[in-house]
Amino acid sequence: MNVVPELRKSLLRAAGRQAAPARARPRRPRLAGVVLTFGAVTALAVVGVAFVLSGSSGAPPASPPALTGAPAALLAAQRLLTQVQLPRGAVAVASGPRELRSAPQGELPSGSADVYRFFLIRGDPQTILNAVQSLNMKLEQNGGVGIGESSASASGSGSGSHPIFASESTEVSRLGNLRRELQVSAVPARGGRSAVRIDAQAYWVPPRPADTLIPAGIRTIEVHVSGASATSISHGLKTATRLSSGRDVALVVGYLNALPIAPRKPLPSGVPCGNPRIQITFNRADGHPGALAVMHPPCGLIDVWKGHAHTVLTFEAPAAGFNAGTLYRVLVLLAGVP
């Protein structure tokens, strides 16, 4: 006996509707993506009425590959692209307008891959971006697309309410050492449609050596902010904070431990990181510091010392992802930034 039999009935009806088209749909060859970082550019055009998930088109779910680095990123990007759902009526095309032909983020870091396709979709760019985000809802595990946080940009036409170019970058759930992003860009096309470019990007984040991680057993965090302007302080920036709640401590430690090591690219000489600087002391239960970190918001870098070992982490996108929400929460905890 079910507790809510009406819900079971409704779900079965939906499952039936979902199963019917899947059975009726002819199997279509899967599209090969276009890999930007490796220079190999290939595009295939397929005209279709709907963009379907690889699972529903009959492709067997593959186990996580035992690949690392760039090959793993390439495979992850290709798989992500097959999982993206687009609005009904999306038509795959061989190429797009000039505005969409260049990579959305310029040069990607090494160990990353970008696979993309072009489509024509009915609607204005912003509506399409919203629809794509809504279709690729949160399912953060097991191959679901799992949209996390996103950053969007749009440029206005000046004459109408619709932007002439809209782009959205969205972080998808992390898969082991692979950080994945979905980039959707759109410009208006003829006949009330928009030309859309979907980029699936994956970045291989090398595992952090254990000796670079903030150790377990941190109980409190002492924060000192230096170099803050009077204006920032008057707007609520705190110069000294102590965190002792387990949840807050875990959030900050977890955030820092998930960040990648900064690329080995020296900072331009003579350019100081500037102010403010946030010094974070991680204290163990016995009151002794287990690690020390100095965050440089203007550079997007964090120095971490554990004993004599020194590591530089980055919290800047794209290397560290677009996890702006988590960064914001961490900054609010550390410095009360409004």
Next chain:
Amino acid sequence: MTPVRADLASDEELLVRSSSEPEAFGHFYDRYERELLRFFLRATRRADLAADLAAEVFAAALAGASGFDGARGTARGWLYGIARHVLADTWERGRVEDRARRRLGMEPIALSDESLERIEQLGTSGVALELLAGLPDDQRDAIHGRVVEERDYADLARSLQCSESVVRQRVSRGLRALRSRMEQAR
């Protein structure tokens, strides 16, 4: 190869089959309905909200079933992953999202009074289970085996390595203690 009967199939298998066999998802729903409703009832203390949240989670699970990959974790863990996200979203937005249901074209469900009552009863048994956890190990194991798993005394005596009369005694003492704790809890 003959497929395994749905009621004997693993959760993972049920999810994979859901895309072509609606009833497979029905079996999956049967397995997790109570557990998930109890989870949301504990979080919200409202039967209608618990039902709404469970509906969204099952709809999201149905929509994502074809992408489920058993190599990356259990179906239960996956389902609870969705549940936690839906709950977090609800706290953040102040309302229950219905994106998954809309995407599947599901009509809003009018809950019957009987269904609401049954959900509320899940909350009561949840309290009992919490109280059960506070009992001495031997009494808790005996009650769990007898009341929750509905096993007979002889079977329990074998697995607990004691006589039937000892199992009866543990169950009886445990239930007495539980009753008195529940009265204190009210």
